[in-house]
Amino acid sequence: MLVRHGLLPIELGIPHRIFGRSWDASGTPLYEVVTCATAPGAVRTDADFTVTVEHGPEALEDADTVIVPASHELDECYTDGRLELPLAEALSHIRPGTRIASICTGAFVLAAAGLLDGRRATTHWASCERLRRLHPRIEVDPDVLYVADGNVLTSAGVASGLDLxxxxxxxxxxxxxxxxxxxxxxxxxxxxxxxAQFVERPVPQPGVHTTGAARAWALRHLDRPIGLRELADQEAMSVRTFTRRFRAEVGTSPQVWLTRQRLDRARHLLESSALSVEEVARDAGFGSASSLRLRFQAALGVSPSAYRRTFRAVRTESGGADVAEAAV
Structure with missing residues (x-):
């Protein structure tokens, strides 16, 4: 992790928690997490304490992944598209091809460094318009929790760092x-x-139906075809009302949400079971292996069989997994 003055403490903790608690089946850590700054020493936070960082930017030279959290003080000051010299020099330590990610308005650092040009990206919803205005070569998406565009990833505000x-x-x-x-x-x-679901909006009135029961019902019946009418019936709504409320609550359409849940089910089965691809397709509700292959390739860029070979190998390793060094 590469931290700067004005650090939000929660954004320092998120990568350390997620990567630091990722273990293989034998309990061996899958990542090494290192925190560095443009110079070792005390780093101000936006709270009433500082953090002491032992590593300087040279730690970035060994990183497989670099994460840039937000700075409450600095991020939106890069109005001329240029970074201060110590930060630019720190980024120069990163090897070509390294995966680079930002949390919240850390995206402004990646943008000022030219890493987001021609790419799709996001940041906190309140800062998306500013990012778009300052960096017109970036395709800013204000409606998502995170964006993965090749080896460059950006996330929305604060807690979306968990999702990323x-x-x-x-x-x-x-x-x-x-x-x-x-x-x-x-x-x-x-x-x-x-x-989009977290943008300021009127609080729903007590007693207004949600779509949670329909989603829970759908997850119990993923192995069968599910229509909009059936989902709406779970909430005693018209299809039109259900579709509108579903999108307002979940941020996407029922059909897109269902496909995502089916893909998650298929991924789990491919990793954890000996079911054939045809059986996985039926259990996840895709109907046929050809339909599963089509959806899998579109969403993940690999076939179900290739995915299984990769991730079942990871699951069956007994302490032999390489430790991926991540500099945050």
Missing amino acids: CLHMVREDFGADVANSVARRTVVPPHRDGGQ
């Missing part, structure tokens, strides 16, 4: 490892929808 870090663990070592660390952290392994 769990996503990286899931991509590195599979859903079971990510789910396990999420359970220990007492957070959902995957939050539905995007940050």
Whole structure:
């Protein structure tokens, strides 16, 4: 992790918690987490205490992943697209091809360094318009919790750093490892929808129906076709009303949400069971292996069989997993 004055303490803790508690089946750590600054020493936070950082920017030279959390003091000051010299020099220590991620308005650092040009990215919803205005070459998406565009990742405000870090663990070592660390952290392994649901809006009136019961029902019946009418019936709503409220609460359409849940079910089965691809497709509600392959390739860029070979190998390792060094 690369931290700066004005650090938000929660954003320092999130990567240390998620990556630091990611273990293989034998309890061997899967990551080494290192915190560095542009110079060793005390780093101011936006609270009433400082943190002491022992490592300077040279720690970035060995990092496989670099995470830049937000700075309450600095992030939106990069109005001319240029970073202060110590920060620019620190970033120069990063090896080509290293995975780089930001939490919250840490995206302004990546933008000023030119790392987001031509890419899709996000930041805290309250700062998205400013990021778009200062850096018109970036495709800013204000409605998502995080964006992964190749080896450059950005996340929305503060707690979305949890979503981002769990996503990286899931991509590195599979859903079971990510789910396990999420359970220990007492957070959902995957939050539905995007940050649009957190934008200021009127508080719902008491007694207004939600769509939670329909979602719970759908998760119990993923192995069968599920229509909008059936989902709406679970809440005694019209299809039109249900669809509108579902999108307001979850941040996406029922159909997109269902596909995501089916993919999550399929990934879990591919990692943890000996079911054939055809059987996985039926259990996850895709109907056929060809349909599963099509959805899997579109969402993850690999076939179900290739995914299984990668992540079942990770699950069956007994202490032989490489430790990925992450500098935060």
